[in-house]
Amino acid sequence: MRLAVIPGDGIGPEVVAEGLKVLREVAPDLETTPYDLGAARWQQTGELLPDTVLDELRGHDAILLGAIGDPSVPPGILERGLLLRLRFELDHHVNLRPARLYDGVRSPLAAEGPIDMLCVREGTEGPYVGNGGVLRKDTPQEIATEVSLNTAFGVERVVRYGFERAVTRPRKHLTLIHKTNVLTHAGGLWSRIVEEVSAEFPDVQVAYQHVDAASMFFITDPGRYDVIVTDNLFGDIVTDIAAAVTGGIGLAASGNLDASGTNPSMFEPVHGSAPDIAGQGIADPTATVLSVGLLLDHLGRTEQAKKVNAAVAFDLSTRDPQQQIRTTQVGDRLAALASG
Amino acid sequence: MRLAVIPGDGIGPEVVAEGLKVLREVAPDLETTPYDLGAARWQQTGELLPDTVLDELRGHDAILLGAIGDPSVPPGILERGLLLRLRFELDHHVNLRPARLYDGVRSPLAAEGPIDMLCVREGTEGPYVGNGGVLRKDTPQEIATEVSLNTAFGVERVVRYGFERAVTRPRKHLTLIHKTNVLTHAGGLWSRIVEEVSAEFPDVQVAYQHVDAASMFFITDPGRYDVIVTDNLFGDIVTDIAAAVTGGIGLAASGNLDASGTNPSMFEPVHGSAPDIAGQGIADPTATVLSVGLLLDHLGRTEQAKKVNAAVAFDLSTRDPQQQIRTTQVGDRLAALASG
Ligand SMILES: CC(C)[C@H](C(=O)O)[C@@H](O)C(=O)O
Numbered sequence: 001m002r003l004a005v006i007p008g009d010g011i012g013p014e015v016v017a018e019g020l021k022v023l024r025e026v027a028p029d030l031e032t033t034p035y036d037l038g039a040a041r042w043q044q045t046g047e048l049l050p051d052t053v054l055d056e057l058r059g060h061d062a063i064l065l066g067a068i069g070d071p072s073v074p075p076g077i078l079e080r081g082l083l084l085r086l087r088f089e090l091d092h093h094v095n096l097r098p099a100r101l102y103d104g105v106r107s108p109l110a111a112e113g114p115i116d117m118l119c120v121r122e123g124t125e126g127p128y129v130g131n132g133g134v135l136r137k138d139t140p141q142e143i144a145t146e147v148s149l150n151t152a153f154g155v156e157r158v159v160r161y162g163f164e165r166a167v168t169r170p171r172k173h174l175t176l177i178h179k180t181n182v183l184t185h186a187g188g189l190w191s192r193i194v195e196e197v198s199a200e201f202p203d204v205q206v207a208y209q210h211v212d213a214a215s216m217f218f219i220t221d222p223g224r225y226d227v228i229v230t231d232n233l234f235g236d237i238v239t240d241i242a243a244a245v246t247g248g249i250g251l252a253a254s255g256n257l258d259a260s261g262t263n264p265s266m267f268e269p270v271h272g273s274a275p276d277i278a279g280q281g282i283a284d285p286t287a288t289v290l291s292v293g294l295l296l297d298h299l300g301r302t303e304q305a306k307k308v309n310a311a312v313a314f315d316l317s318t319r320d321p322q323q324q325i326r327t328t329q330v331g332d333r334l335a336a337l338a339s340g
Numbered sequence: 341m342r343l344a345v346i347p348g349d350g351i352g353p354e355v356v357a358e359g360l361k362v363l364r365e366v367a368p369d370l371e372t373t374p375y376d377l378g379a380a381r382w383q384q385t386g387e388l389l390p391d392t393v394l395d396e397l398r399g400h401d402a403i404l405l406g407a408i409g410d411p412s413v414p415p416g417i418l419e420r421g422l423l424l425r426l427r428f429e430l431d432h433h434v435n436l437r438p439a440r441l442y443d444g445v446r447s448p449l450a451a452e453g454p455i456d457m458l459c460v461r462e463g464t465e466g467p468y469v470g471n472g473g474v475l476r477k478d479t480p481q482e483i484a485t486e487v488s489l490n491t492a493f494g495v496e497r498v499v500r501y502g503f504e505r506a507v508t509r510p511r512k513h514l515t516l517i518h519k520t521n522v523l524t525h526a527g528g529l530w531s532r533i534v535e536e537v538s539a540e541f542p543d544v545q546v547a548y549q550h551v552d553a554a555s556m557f558f559i560t561d562p563g564r565y566d567v568i569v570t571d572n573l574f575g576d577i578v579t580d581i582a583a584a585v586t587g588g589i590g591l592a593a594s595g596n597l598d599a600s601g602t603n604p605s606m607f608e609p610v611h612g613s614a615p616d617i618a619g620q621g622i623a624d625p626t627a628t629v630l631s632v633g634l635l636l637d638h639l640g641r642t643e644q645a646k647k648v649n650a651a652v653a654f655d656l657s658t659r660d661p662q663q664q665i666r667t668t669q670v671g672d673r674l675a676a677l678a679s680g
């Protein structure tokens with residue numbers, strides 16, 4: 001397995017080290033190439049994602065990313081120039097974010113009950129395309145626009161991926177989240193495509209919810225959801241709600257997939273670079289290890305993925321919530337469990 | 341007080357009747373004009389909001405609305421043609437949504453602690469403007485766009501309203517919620533305006549959060565928020581999260597304000613028409629009564645508003661959560677408390 005590794009900023013390198021520790025245990029054929037990208041490189045060289053690096057990344061089977069971001073960098077630079085550029089250049093149209101409440105994990109919700117959803121967020125369209133602009137900047141007459149672009153091609157492939165996942169799950173249920181009553185142009189397209197693709201998956205039950213209502217039900221009744229399919233921006237928001245109710249972004253894993261397999265897919269914890277705790281060895285690497293699980297699963301290494309996920313599930317069920325996380329200790333435990 | 345009343349669909353008429361019952365107790369000078377708008381009228385006549393009705397509405401001091409919506413009407417018709425048209429025609433640029441956890445109300449959150457936020461959502465711009473379109477509809481080449489329009493004029497007035505409210509509150513804190521790292525055009529405008537207006541309010545402490553992070557912290561630490569200022573679409577979502585963590589939309593009140601006073605402002609519970617429970621007399625009218633409180637406050641009838649709010653606070657603190665709500669009983673209790 002040829003893996004490109006982008007440790008990135010803040011706690012990124014710390015959690016990635018543990019992710020690799022676990023990965024090596026289950027996939028001894030691992031070959032890694034590190035790439036220095038992120039705030040530090042930009043500060044030093046002005047470079048975000050040189051084309052040569054992008055080309056090299058394409059030559060790998062997958063990419064593991066830690067975290068990108070630093071408060072010293074103005075908003076948008078690293079996001080648009082690096083993180084989103086990777087998603088767009090590598091056609092990562094499926095942003096996969098499972099949210100499962102593991103045994104032993106404290107949810108902020110009072111009600112007990114299983115939560116096990118798989119959020120399939122579109123990754124290359126919607127309001128994320130960077131389309132829009134500013135007129136009469138910095139004047140009282142300023143106008144700023146953001147254009148959400150949605151194509152049948154782009155919606156169809158992510159909706160299809162959602163159905164393909166839903167049909168393999170016990171509940172076989174898929175919920176489209178959008179705001180069709182206000183965003184009628186894009187909403188109409190999403191609704192039509194879900195209806196059309198659903199005809200090919202008669203076993204999958206389909207529901208629809210407006211994003212505002214869903215944001216509420218994610219809190220009051222998260223157990224009802226199975227697979228979620230949604231737009232890029234709505235997905236950004238609802239996956240963070242899903243992460244919150246299943247114990248926080250310390251546990252939230254994600255995959256940025258080119259489901260066609262043309263480009264390498266990229267796996268990363270949902271949490272950011274957390275500069276406030278960087279360098280202290282107290283970041284929780286669990287989300288990174290779960291991202292490694294998604295990576296293995298995506299590469300068809302199902303048995304290896306199972307080992308990693310089982311290690312995390314066991315470890316979480318036996319963790320003392322009072323005890324301070326030590327990054328390397330968690331990694332050591334998970335590596336030992338996964339290898340066992 | 342000349343009040344236009346739009347009972348609307350589903351449980352709308354039931355909750356509005358109780359809202360008026362309470363309002364009459366504290367404001368004996370009340371004169372109401374009912375307006376028949378909503379799904380039923382559209383079904384029967386094809387009319388949504390005739391210009392003559394809109395003109396008449398303008399002649400009132402305020403508008404009380406129950407709920408609009410019915411599953412038999414395709415998505416977007418009533419929203420764009422009636423609800424949003426009212427907001428745009430009457431320049432309701434401040435969508436005011438307090439979220440307070442009342443004593444006696446069960447939050448879905450495990451952690452106890454006071455929650456008292458005031459969400460100020462922009463109401464006439466952003467992705468709600470209806471700008472956008474569809475090309476090659478119903479084909480595999482379909483493209484659908486949604487354009488978010490943001491103006492310095494529109495952002496400034498709602499941001500200013502937020503600061504004016506924040507400065508009168510004990511904590512004097514204001515959080516801007518946006519997604520400046522991705523929506524850099526609109527985000528830049530919002531950030532600049534908040535910075536500029538904040539210079540006029542040196543006593544107000546300002547914070548910024550991305551909408552995804554805020555959606556998480558609304559769940560894990562809602563008590564930290566005081567005044568929130570945000571865009572139309574983000575406001576739609578985060579106010580529903582705020583409602584969820586403070587006991588649900590059965591308690592969520594809102595005001596659609598023309599803060600300039602040129603047009604009458606409109607007050608409505610955030611919940612919808614709830615056709616599943618309509619006609620059974622079991623809808624909770626509390627959100628409508630709290631909306632009446634906002635209405636009185638907006639009209640400068642501070643003492644009357646206080647009576648209504650105190651009635652609700654007392655009633656909630658003594659309600660038996662096991663007992664089924666009876667709409668008229670709750671209204672009777674609140675009316676008696678408010679008059680006392
Ligand atoms: C950092 C940012 C560009 C990114 C996004 O908005 O997609 C992040 O919030 C995420 O969810 O991965």
Ligand SMILES: CC(C)[C@H](C(=O)O)[C@@H](O)C(=O)O
Binds near residue numbers: 181423424576
């Ligand atoms: C019904 C719909 C148009 C409306 C909105 O999106 O603003 C509702 O969700 C609300 O929050 O008042």
